[in-house]
Amino acid sequence: xxxxxxxxxxxxxxxxxxxxxxxxxxxxxxxxxxxxxxxxxxxxxxxxxxxxxxxxxxxxxxxxxxxxxxxxxxxxxxxxxxxxxxxxxxxxxxxxxxxxxxxxxxxxxxxxxxxxxxxxxxxxxxxxxxxxxxxxxxxxxxxxxxxxxxxxxxxxxxxxxxxxxxxxxxxxxxxxxxxxxxxxxxxxxxxxxxxxxxxxxxxxxxxxxxxxxxxxxxxxxxxxxxxxxxxxxxxxxxxxxxxxxxxxxxxxxxxxxxxxxxxxxxxxxxxxxxxxxxxxxxxxxxxxxxxxxxxxxxxxxxxxxxxxxxxxxxxxxxxxxxxxxxxxxxxxxxxxxx
Amino acid sequence: xxxxxxxxxxxxxxxxxxxxxxxxxxxxxxxxxxxxxxxxxxxxxxxxxxxxxxxxxxxxxxxxxxxxxxxxxxxxxxxxxxxxxxxxxxxxxxxxxxxxxxxxxxxxxxxxxxxxxxxxxxxxxxxxxxxxxxxxxxxxxxxxxxxxxxxxxxxxxxxxxxxxxxxxxxxxxxxxxxxxxxxxxxxxxxxxxxxxxxxxxxxxxxxxxxxxxxxxxxxxxxxxxxxxxxxxxxxxxxxxxxxxxxxxxxxxxxxxxxxxxxxxxxxxxxxxxxxxxxxxxxxxxxxxxxxxxxxxxxxxxxxxxxxxxxxxxxxxxxxxxxxxxxxxx
Numbered sequence: 001x002x003x004x005x006x007x008x009x010x011x012x013x014x015x016x017x018x019x020x021x022x023x024x025x026x027x028x029x030x031x032x033x034x035x036x037x038x039x040x041x042x043x044x045x046x047x048x049x050x051x052x053x054x055x056x057x058x059x060x061x062x063x064x065x066x067x068x069x070x071x072x073x074x075x076x077x078x079x080x081x082x083x084x085x086x087x088x089x090x091x092x093x094x095x096x097x098x099x100x101x102x103x104x105x106x107x108x109x110x111x112x113x114x115x116x117x118x119x120x121x122x123x124x125x126x127x128x129x130x131x132x133x134x135x136x137x138x139x140x141x142x143x144x145x146x147x148x149x150x151x152x153x154x155x156x157x158x159x160x161x162x163x164x165x166x167x168x169x170x171x172x173x174x175x176x177x178x179x180x181x182x183x184x185x186x187x188x189x190x191x192x193x194x195x196x197x198x199x200x201x202x203x204x205x206x207x208x209x210x211x212x213x214x215x216x217x218x219x220x221x222x223x224x225x226x227x228x229x230x231x232x233x234x235x236x237x238x239x240x241x242x243x244x245x246x247x248x249x250x251x252x253x254x255x256x257x258x259x260x261x262x263x264x265x266x267x268x269x270x271x272x273x274x275x276x277x278x279x280x281x282x283x284x285x286x287x288x289x290x291x292x293x294x295x296x297x298x299x300x301x302x303x304x305x306x307x308x309x310x311x312x313x314x315x316x317x318x319x320x321x322x323x324x325x326x327x328x329x330x331x332x333x334x335x336x337x338x
Numbered sequence: 339x340x341x342x343x344x345x346x347x348x349x350x351x352x353x354x355x356x357x358x359x360x361x362x363x364x365x366x367x368x369x370x371x372x373x374x375x376x377x378x379x380x381x382x383x384x385x386x387x388x389x390x391x392x393x394x395x396x397x398x399x400x401x402x403x404x405x406x407x408x409x410x411x412x413x414x415x416x417x418x419x420x421x422x423x424x425x426x427x428x429x430x431x432x433x434x435x436x437x438x439x440x441x442x443x444x445x446x447x448x449x450x451x452x453x454x455x456x457x458x459x460x461x462x463x464x465x466x467x468x469x470x471x472x473x474x475x476x477x478x479x480x481x482x483x484x485x486x487x488x489x490x491x492x493x494x495x496x497x498x499x500x501x502x503x504x505x506x507x508x509x510x511x512x513x514x515x516x517x518x519x520x521x522x523x524x525x526x527x528x529x530x531x532x533x534x535x536x537x538x539x540x541x542x543x544x545x546x547x548x549x550x551x552x553x554x555x556x557x558x559x560x561x562x563x564x565x566x567x568x569x570x571x572x573x574x575x576x577x578x579x580x581x582x583x584x585x586x587x588x589x590x591x592x593x594x595x596x597x598x599x600x601x602x603x604x605x606x607x608x609x610x611x612x613x614x615x616x617x618x619x620x621x622x623x624x625x626x627x628x629x630x631x632x633x634x635x636x637x638x639x640x641x642x643x644x645x646x647x648x649x650x651x652x653x654x655x656x657x658x659x660x661x662x663x664x665x666x667x
Binding site: 045046145159161162189190191192193194195197198216217218219220221222223242243246247256257258259260261262263264265268269271272273274275276278279 | 392393499501502529530531532533534535537538541556558559560562563564586587596597599600601602603604605606607608613615616618619620
């Protein structure tokens with residue numbers, strides 16, 4: 001297999017749920033790819049479909065009422081529709097996932113060491129002693145103090161930041177090519193978050209892993225990501241390199257997100273430029289562009305569904321003319337973007 | 339201090355709150371957590387005081403002490419010059435209309451079985467003798483003021499989004515036109531686009547009703563936007579307090595500096611300089627470090643920090659810091 005092929009290719013991923021009120025779409029036509037050793041940030045608010053997308057990649061949507069279609073190819077292998085046993089050879093070993101709340105990912109009745117050893121031995125044929133040695137090395141690699149004694153402690157004896165480190169150590173135990181992190185720092189204090197982000201940034205060098213980092217915090221993305229996807233109402237509305245997306249965001253929703261964040265330096269605006277209204281309910285999706293009802297620049301074209309387009313790897317799903325976007329953005333905030 | 343200052347709306351002197359942990363019958367085995375330790379604060383009419391700090395630093399407990407939602411262990415609390423440290427619930431009742439609270443999770447603070455109109459009418463039932471129609475008028479007025487619709491009074495809390503529920507929480511706090519509102523993480527459960535709406539609403543209400551806010555938050559950028567003065571707490575004590583711009587742009591306490599530099603900035607060009615990553619974890623509040631509580635993680639700690647507790651002292655105009663070796667201004 002050529003090594004320059006993307007690690008993960010997601011194509012036209014659609015997830016919907018059958019409910020009493022009919023079929024409700026959660027994710028509609030999401031396509032993206034992840035290169036080896038790349039850190040991709042996925043930004044969106046609650047209900048934007050970002051977590052569902054990740055769960056689908058991991059084959060973790062097992063509601064009988066869920067309908068998943070499209071394609072998720074990892075190293076050329078189609079993951080959607082794969083049998084449990086075949087899937088288990090991939091997840092945990094080649095793709096690992098960490099969640100927002102490390103306490104729910106750890107069982108309280110076994111030591112941290114036992115849980116990491118179990119994970120290693122489930123995927124590799126190694127002795128307990130060798131697995132334990134690896135567990136200590138991993139805990140050391142993620143920066144837990146005194147890993148030799150930490151390995152015999154229980155999750156409740158750890159602080160939140162230490163638990164998240166332990167979960168990351170467990171996820172890394174089989175050297176996964178891809179680590180999927182769903183809001184890994186949201187439950188943590190900001191000084192602990194800084195420690196964990198630093199660790200995630202280091203993973204690529206230490207373990208050669210690619211990372212998909214889902215977050216609602218644009219600051220976190222600016223910190224660690226190479227490339228960014230912005231999701232709204234189940235679709236990717238903008239995609240680009242971090243520099244492109246932060247310097248010249250193309251989608252009005254992204255403009256609104258940036259404008260909503262109170263600045264940490266420089267003059268304070270008298271009022272924040274909030275996005276009016278709230279995101280649509282999946283059961284009541286507006287016709288055409290889902291952001292239309294909240295968008296200042298809505299016009300006739302917006303009754304149709306815009307598709308993701310643009311040049312140079314920076315794409316957005318919006319009908320506004322490309323060349324006037326940055327001028328329009330300035331009119332939104334009155335602030336000159338830095 | 340020669341110029342006459344206005345009388346503070348709220349004044350705390352060495353206010354402390356201790357919790358006993360564990361239920362052992364042997365007093366020796368009962369352990370004590372100092373949730374809030376000797377906090378002295380003046381809150382002036384019309385100002386917005388932000389209280390920031392990480393989880394477990396005592397900021398929420400302090401907020402609850404300020405409105406006497408929890409008993410104060412020692413020290414004194416004054417409201418409009420009256421000592422209410424140990425006022426009884428009956429004595430507090432007339433004051434309750436003056437001081438209100440907004441909570442983080444509006445879903446948990448609104449009774450799911452009652453209609454929003456009923457919830458909002460409660461303050462009037464308790465504190466004012468109004469006819470039913472007068473009450474409904476006031477409720478509708480409140481709903482409109484927080485940018486909801488009069489007909490929302492008929493709905494139940496679960497029919498609203500998170501942002502709308504927080505508007506209801508704010509409307510309830512506002513009902514009796516209080517002087518002081520303590521808001522404990524009022525926007526941290528909300529998405530960023532909704533968060534901005536709620537901050538703007540709180541700002542408008544402040545101007546319209548000349549409110550005094552105590553705004554408790556862990557998000558420094560929100561506090562910077564909304565507060566005029568800020569107090570930074572670490573392990574139950576205020577370590578630094580002063581005007582927002584001074585404290586955030588030139589922090590004098592090493593903890594504030596670390597906190598400030600840990601905030602991820604959504605900007606790829608103006609990256610903040612060297613990030614200060616704190617060593618280790620927060621010490622156990624059951625067994626706090628001696629001297630300065632922060633010395634175990636501080637870059638500038640010396641012998642004196644391990645032995646002596648620093649007190650808040652003035653370093654600049656209205657800017658106080660509790661540190662033996664404050665950073666340069």
